[in-house]
Amino acid sequence: MTAAGHVATRTLMEHLHAENWFQLHFGLIFLITGVLLLVVYALSDANNTIPGLGLFAVFFMSALLGWVAFALQQGSNVPMMVDVPSVASVMTSYIFFLAAGQRAKIYQGRYLLGAFCLIACLSVFFVVPQQMFVIQALAATVFYASAGVVSALYSWQTRNLGDALLAIAGLIMLIGVPFALFEWLQQGDLKSAQQLTFSIYSAAYVLVAVGFLAGVVIEYQQKLTQMATEDPLTQLLNRRGLEHAVQVTIAHASRQQSHTAAVLIDIDHFEGVNSNFGHDAGDQVILQVGEVIQHKCRTSDVLARTGGGEFLLVLPETDLDGARILAERIREDVSAIPMVANQQRIPITVSLGVAGAVGEIKLDTLSGEAGRAMTLAKMGGRNRVASVENKPVYLSSREQRG
Template identity: 35%
Template sequence: MSLARSPADSERGMSRGAFWLMLRRIAVFAGCVDMVYLLAFFALGMPVMALVNLLSASMYAAAYVLLGKRRNLPAVALMWTEVLGHAGACTVLLGWDSGTHYFLLVFLPAVAVSRSPRHAIAAMGFVLAVYLGLDALTQAVPVVYPLAPGPLMALRWLSITVVFVMFAYTARYYTQRVHEAEGRLYDLATTDTLSGLWNRRQFLQMAHAEIDRARRHHTPLVLVLADIDHFKRVNDQHGHDTGDRVIQHVAGLMRHQARTGDLIGRWGGEEFVMLLPMTDGDGALELSERMRASVEQIACQHGGVTVPVTMSLGVCEVLPGQSLDHAFKNADAALYTAKNAGRNQVCVAPLALPARPTAPQAARSTVEAQAHALPAA
């Protein structure tokens, strides 16, 4: 049985984690609000109500600790008990006009995002029943602690303000989580998860847009294909984990050498692709050679093992009116020439530029001869 987690499982885990983090912050906020009410009730000469708020603040502190220990169900039960008991008691003791019944409404955002629609509907129905029951009860029984109009209005406004802030915070918090989730989904759809580079689909989409832009503005554009030399040997000798690390290592070096605006993607397996806007053949050759030298000089380290890596590259200038597919064929042919000439070098497709493979020097003449033998585009 596979224990691997799918992207959907990861998203659900992130969603639950965000929910519990939000609940923990609400526990802190609610506890602070209770302390404000405690001071207000002491100022009004109502010590019993002040002690009720002290008890509520203690319950939120306990819920905060439980959430930190991931004992989520007891924490949620404690918070439900506090809100229902506190809001209900204050509404009965102080009257409906105190506005303390509004605190029952803070359940609604948390309930609405429940993973189970059936549970969410049942919980919202319960809150509604309690709310209506409190309304009916306060109509039937006299106020135990009546307040003067001024303090009563101040208490009601305080309750409204606190609930307003909590609703605003909850809405803002979930909006941020939605934006973050959208960003993660975009990354999953456009980025190669192993190398962190653009995946093939996204690279092609961006490449077509760059080709159209280069045609409109008559600017140079170069396509480069790169391939890690003897990659199968790395997997066979050191294992696929080391092979994955080599791909990440090479991708990081290429990204470090690339300039702002250059497109780099993982084409598949151990092969990479680059599109270099506003770059002529000489500039592309220089950049490709820097990348090749960087890969050769900086060995990959993994699990205490040093893995030397080299890379071959094929460069093709995208000519005006040339399709991306045609450019890929030329770049692939140049890469094939570099591979046949001994690897660890850069070869330029001859119809874009004079064929000028670089390093090592001993293979230069062979590379030039094969590059000039490439078929015409």
């Protein structure tokens, strides 16, 4: 390196002394927190808010205030009567635990750790600064580690990488802070221990920030996918979701040359229910009929709501006779169970069309055949099961069996 290069490097290092690094760090934290608060504000206007969003907003704001208090303490020659940054660190860490718990819907330990937080905060009035540093560091570690456990469980349940980053933040605190305290006990250098702890806090905070943003993006992506494949009223699959769900069934039937059946279920006179009792009553009827059908389904069966009062049930490894038996049971249960909406009993029946195939199938073809059979059931007087195959049409009704 030339002499000019050495001079430039030396000049740069002189400008980047500890105070400049601290200002740069504080500016970065302020920028990250500002972006996060803007994201929280934008999400608060959404129809489907993220669980724990409000507490995460409080966490980011309190963390920023804690950084401000720490900056004022470092830049002031007058000692503070109360160690505000330590108290802010304890409270912020506890808020992070609350936010992670609310997001994961895990509320155990809130009161116990809340009492611990209160004791740690009140300790500032009774202990010397060195002791308060230890209390604050250990309390923050406990809260971060607890939040990390909760976030790890939620990440495992939802397959959300963002919450896994929150868990890693807790792990960093759990490993890093005790190491910093151990180094202080070994070497007796409190300032170095504080600087190391400060760096660990910063790394954990950045991970929480990134994890929160990633978790929000992933969760909204999951919700969009769910909205595209799920019926919002019944939480059953819609037509698109059904097509994705039966791909494995269709492939298996093609390889094994096995039976596959479909049952199309339509609520009789459903338009009249909406007209006479209102759309809310119609929604209640749809929900109750869907529950009856689900109760009769196996875990391998695929059920979707494909229209206003219409459901399509795909039955793998089921021949036409087996599908007809199931359809009869569904018909009987729907007509026997009283449908109640707005404290009014509504007599409900369904017409069902059954179709079957062996080997390679197409969902559109199978559902189309079930639809033609269901039309026959309607034409036959409703509250019936009909099937279409290469032999005479099969019709059944409660009256015929009587």
